[in-house]
Amino acid sequence: MGTVVDTAKKEANGSSLSEKKITVVFVLGGPGSGKGTQCEHIVQHFGYTHLSAGDLLRAEIKSGSENGAMIQNMIKDGKIVPSEVTIKLLQRAMQESSNDKFLIDGFPRNEENRSAFESVTGIEPEFVLFFDCPEEEMERRLLSRNQGREDDNIDTIRKRFKVYMESSLPVIEYYNSKGKVRKIDAGKPVEEVFEAVKAVFSKDA
Numbered sequence: 001m002g003t004v005v006d007t008a009k010k011e012a013n014g015s016s017l018s019e020k021k022i023t024v025v026f027v028l029g030g031p032g033s034g035k036g037t038q039c040e041h042i043v044q045h046f047g048y049t050h051l052s053a054g055d056l057l058r059a060e061i062k063s064g065s066e067n068g069a070m071i072q073n074m075i076k077d078g079k080i081v082p083s084e085v086t087i088k089l090l091q092r093a094m095q096e097s098s099n100d101k102f103l104i105d106g107f108p109r110n111e112e113n114r115s116a117f118e119s120v121t122g123i124e125p126e127f128v129l130f131f132d133c134p135e136e137e138m139e140r141r142l143l144s145r146n147q148g149r150e151d152d153n154i155d156t157i158r159k160r161f162k163v164y165m166e167s168s169l170p171v172i173e174y175y176n177s178k179g180k181v182r183k184i185d186a187g188k189p190v191e192e193v194f195e196a197v198k199a200v201f202s203k204d205a
C-alpha cells in the first residue's frame with residue numbers, strides 16, 4: 001500500500017488492472033491440442049472471458065499496427081513473438097473487459113514470456129490447464145481444420161512442434177513443480193475432453 005514499488009507497478013500496469021482482483025487460468029498445450037475449442041465451452045459454462053494470445057496477435061496484424069509485419073513473419077515461421085508485444089495486448093484486453101476472470105490461451109510459450117508476464121502484471125495463474133495430446137493427432141487436426149491460417153502448413157507445423165517441445169513444455173514443467181498443472185487427456189473427441197475439463201473447473205474455480 002503506497003510504497004514506491006506499488007506505485008511503480010501501478011504505473012506499469014495501468015491503474016484499472018492493478019485495482020481489479022483478477023483471476024487468470026493459463027490454457028496450454030501443443031498446436032492443435034484443442035485449446036481454443038475447449039475455451040469456448042468453458043466460457044459458456046463458467047463465466048470466463050477467453051483471451052487467445054494467437055488471436056490477439058493476428059488481430060494486431062490486421063489492424064495495420066507498426067508491429068504487424070514483424071508479428072506476421074514470426075507466426076509464419078512458428079517463432080515466439082517478443083514478450084512485450086504479447087503482454088501489452090493481453091493487458092489491454094483485460095483492462096477493457098468488465099470481467100475479472102480470464103482464460104489466457106496459448107501463452108506463456110516460453111520461460112521469458114512467463115517471468116515477464118508475472119513481473120509486469122503481478123498476476124500469477126490460479127492454475128494451468130494443460131491439454132496433453134499425441135503429436136500425430138495434433139498434426140491431423142491442424143492439417144484438416146481449414147481456418148485459412150498461414151501457419152497451418154506442414155513446414156510451419158513442424159517448426160511449431162519443435163518450439164513447443166523446446167520452449168513451451170518447460171513452462172508446463174515449471175508450473176507442475178508448483179502443483180499448478182491440471183492435465184487433461186486431449187486426444188479424444190471434443191465432448192469427452194470437455195467432461196474432464198468440467199471436472200477441473202467444478203473443483204478448482
Ligand code: UDP
Pocket residue numbers: 029030031032033035053054055057074075076077078079080081082086105106107108109151160
Ligand atoms: N504466438 C506467439 N506468442 C503467443 C501466442 C502465439 O508468438 O503468446 C505466435 C506463435 O508464432 C504461434 C502462433 O502465434 O506459433 C499461433 O499461436 P496460436 O496459439 O494461435 O496457435 P497454436 O500454435 O496453439 O495452434
Ligand code: MG
Pocket residue numbers: 035036052054106
Ligand atoms: Mg488457438
